[in-house]
Amino acid sequence: MAHLSAPISLPARPIERVLSPFSRFMRLESAGGIVLIACTLVAVAWANSPWAGAYHHLWETPLGFSLGPWTVSHTLHHWINDGLMAVFFFLVGLEIKREALVGELTSLRKAALPAAAALGGMVVPALLYAALNAGGAGAAGWGIPMATDIAFALGVLALMGPRVPLSLKVFLTALAIVDDIGAVLVIALFYTGQIAWGALGGGLLVIALAALANRLGVRRPIPYLLLGIVAWSCFLASGVHATVAGVLMALTIPSRTRIDADEFLEHADTSVHAFRAACERGTSVLTNLRQQAALQGLENATEAAQAPLQRIEHDLHVPVAFGIIPLFALANAGVTLSGGIGGALAHPVTLGVILGLVIGKPLGIMVFSWLAVRAGIAELPAGTGWKAVHAVSWLGGIGFTMSLFVAGLAFPDGGLVDESKVGIFAASLAAGLGGWLLLRRELARARPVAPSDVRGDRQTGLSTEPTERHPESSGAARTL
Template sequence: MTEGDSLPRFPRLRRVLHQRRGFSDSEKTGAALLLGATVLALVWANLPFGNSYDEFWSSTVSLQVSGTGIQLDFRALVNEALMTLFFFVVGLEVKREFAVGELSDRSRAIVPVAAAVAGLAIPAAIFLLFNHTGETGHAWGVVISSDTAFLLGALALVGPRLPGHLRIFLLALAVVDDVGALAVIAFFYTDQVHFLPLVVAALGLAIIWSLKYVRLGQGPAYLVFSVVVWGALYASGVQPTLAGVAIALLIPVYAPRRREVERAAELSRAFRQSPNPAYAQAAVRGLLNSVSVNDRLHTLYSPYTSFIILPVFALANAGVKLSGETLAAAFTSPLTWGVIAGLVVGKFVGITGMTALVKALKLGELAPGLTLGRVAGGAALSGIGFTISLFIIDLAIDDPRQQDEARVGVLAASLIAFVLGWAIFRIVDKVQPPSRMSLVLARPVDPRRDHIRGAADAKLSLVEYGDFECPFCSRATGSIDEVRAHFGDQLQYVWRHLPLTKVHPHAILAARASEAAALQGRFFDLSPLMFSHQDELELDDLLAYAATLGLDLNRFEEDMRSADVVNRVRDDAIDAELMDVHSTPTFFICGKRHFGPYDAATLIRELENSKEMFTVAEAKRLEKAQQELQHRGR
């Protein structure tokens, strides 16, 4: 079965918008809005009629209560108030990745974490080579962080057609990058600290942490105490945007739990039987409670940060007056060149070099298909340091002239990094065309990880990418049984996951159930049960099948939600995408992709041909070995 979308009326537009698989429309739209706001800011700042740009963003707004209050200009309102929500969303992503996401597995996280640390340190060191004396040395934080929104947008535009594991790698790297940038802001760009407001902020954070035990009124309580924490940090002298991160790290995150899901289903059933406002409110609360607060808030606020706050931030901060005097000063300024070299060279060398080092020392491994060339392209794009770079300019530099020089450096570095990334990806694609990658198995069979029937050391292999809800995969099981009976121990059959979620809503759940069964040694016992009941793959059905097999149900359900199981299913799907596999079942015979019918006779014939090729190759290797022995004997 093929997973595909209905074709639009304008095929050329479709190719432009959808040629990059693996990216959501929201990521592309967010990057486009950010770029549009940047261009608008530059145009506005360079219009011929005076200084309307600076005058507008210097306008003030104040809030006074009984003689006490705060006064901010529009730019500070954006940078210190609205950006708090942006950092809050970043904090939610950080918490989720470390709790249940890509960074929850230490062995999977070591390469992007090490690369991110090098990508923080080396750019700062390069910047200080240009600015080791004078006040500008304090601005080294400008070059440490990549802009995640622009990075993903650029990757969608100029990256490889099938980004696969590269996107996951860069997302994990961006999370660590954000953590480092936030720590730098907290420790190096906070001036005078007042103790009493800091105590109030700490008490507010403690109350926010305790709200996870409150069943009613969580939303208003989170809002009220979040405002208290922000105001206290503002009064204390600490960068108030850090309130967003601190609050986010206290928000609980967990996979959906069966008890809450069942409760939500009961409430929804009650409302369906007797519709009334009380049941409606109870059903809504039940549905919300079945998902972690972290997930709910991230889903709620991400569109606001991507589509409103970040574009407004760019509009408020990217408006550099590109006069001849400004450009001439920037061209000779060590501050500008330090920013350019730090972001472009530092990010590229730091990320690529550390990845190569970790790989060479075998401290970590790159995912299948994630070559060092692709990492280099992503590292080059990581030099697009926009949002946090502009944010730190405002914190680290007081002189407006030097601020403009640093902003010119950020804009120039982002453009150079974009072009450099594009060039690297084009070179890599020429050296290793994507078309070749679709013909061979991206990841070799690994007995320690793969689900194998037959001898693990068999010379013949048949790898299937399948979907437990796909009727064609179910029918193919008979062919596979015949093939295995024909070859016996000469063949190893391997199952890998390709859940087609657009046409099979229960495919991912079934795949995770099979992995949970595998952790109790019953993968190939649960699989036929699911194939024979493809219309009954709800959670309760899967638990019933597990009970039939005598599995530990508590462990089974917990494993289904675990990061290891989630990542394993996702890895198989990403491998399939990398090889441009988008239908099930798809077979690889001895590492080569099989096209055409997959009946037993066809598969046996293809495997026999591979067997003959192995025999000839083995004979040649044996003959060569004998000749070498004879030569040594002489």
């Protein structure tokens, strides 16, 4: 069977030609961050405009449904933060599982550096925030500067193009994944109210049923979707934040393929030959039963060669990056600057967030990374030095989405939320700009990338750097 070096090019339909500019934009690594920034600016402008009342009234609109004697009703803001964000955390859980199985967290040696860096990037910012707010009204916000927004951080790296070493991108991704694990634990352990143990037990039982379905070989997404909705409802009623259910459900999604690459090629080759043999002049696939059977065989082989985890993660990327996260920003980023930016910046909560993200994050990442390397349990990313790691450590200070989420949990009554948001905005901007400038200067001093080192896509301008093949696409995944 001939080796295909590029995807098959199909004739463009009229609607595809119309939407092609948007498709090219959505394929950009930084596209999600651009949409997120746009929604943030709209939210801030709207909340400080003559129509500010409409902005706040919109998110407090009640939305619910009734089913017999059961009635569920919450505000639109609540549905976004506790409902749609559960899908975001489900995607985070899928990424965590993938990295633990076939990525940068598969072994202690590979995970040591990003794990140490993430730990430092959580502990030091929390301590700096607490130093300014311990015993005060904003003491509960210590978890706000601990988070890293992986989409924004990788988006800034993408702005540097193919000059950024792949190992540095992998390090930042793994760091952010471990950071997400820490954020989930902090939310579950410290930002949970009174627990209803019966509802929590019911939710954990549903998670166990999903894990059993995985063991029994259930691969279709519908059963997991239905179980996930029940688990989410139980966690919502338990007092443990419902987004934790999203992470736990993600861990039950099957990660094994049913057939390996060789078996897939054999099945695909058989189906293609059968399709070719069934060709008859003047007939259509719509009426040719043998061709339909061959196509169904090829479709079954394609499904069996993909891990459900891989397929679901791929399918969720666009709706989460371009739908859920921008909507979350639109609903939560509307800070009212009635007292002026200067007054907000002088508040201990704002200063604590800025100090934690801009100073604490880089300091914690660098110190803990240095200790891990010095102890001999980790090593620097290939082809990079401490200056490059220092530049990337600044990108870890872009908290944004996760920080906004934790701020809402830390101050549920709305008090001090605006001050924390101002700190998040200012710190994320400073950290992103600082990381970009430092990395730009470091890459300018490094050896330019030779044309043979990077394969570029001339049509889209995107780099197609060679990446490690995940065993999920081969027979190795079947042993996981």
